[in-house]
Amino acid sequence: MKIGVIGASGYSGGELLRLLVGHPDFEVEYVAAGSQAGAAITSVHPQLISYSERQFEATEISRMNDCDLLFFALPHGESAKMIAEVDSNIKVVDLGADFRLESSASWEKYYGGSYAGAWVYGLPEIPGQRGKISQASRVANPGCYATAIALAAAPALHSKIIDGADIVVVAASGTTGAGRKASTNLLASEVMGSLTSYKFGGVHQHTPEIEQTLSLLGDEEVKISFTPILAPMPRGILATVTAKLKSPLSSIDAQEIYKNFYQSEEFVSVLSGDQLPKTSAVLASNSAQIQVAVDDHTQRIVISAAIDNLGKGAASQAIQNANLMIGLPENTGLSSQGIGS
Numbered sequence: 001m002k003i004g005v006i007g008a009s010g011y012s013g014g015e016l017l018r019l020l021v022g023h024p025d026f027e028v029e030y031v032a033a034g035s036q037a038g039a040a041i042t043s044v045h046p047q048l049i050s051y052s053e054r055q056f057e058a059t060e061i062s063r064m065n066d067c068d069l070l071f072f073a074l075p076h077g078e079s080a081k082m083i084a085e086v087d088s089n090i091k092v093v094d095l096g097a098d099f100r101l102e103s104s105a106s107w108e109k110y111y112g113g114s115y116a117g118a119w120v121y122g123l124p125e126i127p128g129q130r131g132k133i134s135q136a137s138r139v140a141n142p143g144c145y146a147t148a149i150a151l152a153a154a155p156a157l158h159s160k161i162i163d164g165a166d167i168v169v170v171a172a173s174g175t176t177g178a179g180r181k182a183s184t185n186l187l188a189s190e191v192m193g194s195l196t197s198y199k200f201g202g203v204h205q206h207t208p209e210i211e212q213t214l215s216l217l218g219d220e221e222v223k224i225s226f227t228p229i230l231a232p233m234p235r236g237i238l239a240t241v242t243a244k245l246k247s248p249l250s251s252i253d254a255q256e257i258y259k260n261f262y263q264s265e266e267f268v269s270v271l272s273g274d275q276l277p278k279t280s281a282v283l284a285s286n287s288a289q290i291q292v293a294v295d296d297h298t299q300r301i302v303i304s305a306a307i308d309n310l311g312k313g314a315a316s317q318a319i320q321n322a323n324l325m326i327g328l329p330e331n332t333g334l335s336s337q338g339i340g341s
Contacts, residue, residue, distance in 0.1 A: 023333030144313025236279030
């Protein structure tokens with residue numbers, strides 16, 4: 001299949017290009033980056049030596065329509081400007097936020113601008129979503145924080161052991177999660193050796209996306225209080241999710257619930273014993289690591305989840321969705337093995 005990557009000069013776009021080199025059924029036909037058009041791909045992504053003879057192209061609808069499948073990796077609001085001109089026969093996975101939210105009011109509150117509508121939400125491990133993705137021609141890839149937090153909370157909500165209206169999240173992300181645009185607060189001198197919260201007070205744009213996704217798992221209201229943290233590392237997310245238990249539960253029983261929920265999922269590992277998720281363990285993979293315990297003192301469940309924000313949180317998950325959309329084995333061109341530290 002002929003593949004196009006729109007927004008290929010960004011971090012997620014570069015990770016897509018890296019992964020697509022190893023995909024046996026995808027051929028990268030079109031690599032677009034409007035601001036970098038004409039520049040060598042390796043001038044921005046020097047690690048991608050397979051593209052050493054290629055340049056970024058301009059963003060043109062005619063070139064998009066030469067492809068069979070498109071990945072959009074653009075800032076929010078940009079995909080929606082172009083999608084109406086893309087041939088309806090072309091399958092599309094959008095890594096941006098434009099088509100994730102089913103509520104126009106939530107879009108206006110957290111993003112602003114025109115609401116473009118909602119596509120099938122591309123988190124296959126949420127019950128019911130895999131079949132919808134397989135039948136879809138347009139899929140909205142989840143946000144990175146949303147992926148980690150939804151995977152962490154889903155088994156507890158699905159088994160009805162927690163109060164869905166009392167979920168508290170603190171999650172740290174590497175700096176690539178903020179995109180490639182230059183910003184003083186992302187300079188190495190500002191970030192290294194320091195942790196800081198941002199979008200403080202429950203205003204992060206992934207909040208409605210997470211609540212929407214988790215609401216699929218039951219009939220009760222879901223509300224999260226989410227505090228993101230900027231961590232002094234390039235990539236990775238570590239999320240800690242807690243919620244009030246409806247009735248007493250042991251850590252062993254909680255682990256059993258999680259292992260049963262994810263027992264057939266290749267890309268989600270519920271760790272054994274006292275082993276804890278590490279961002280280095282999932283680096284460059286499509287894997288999520290999860291551990292769960294019960295705080296007996298407060299009767300709250302505590303879940304730790306680690307993903308690579310550019311992998312399972314963006315590019316590799318987009319390929320996982322694309323595989324499902326065209327009927328390939330879900331793991332084609334992907335790995336659950338991290339490269340370690």
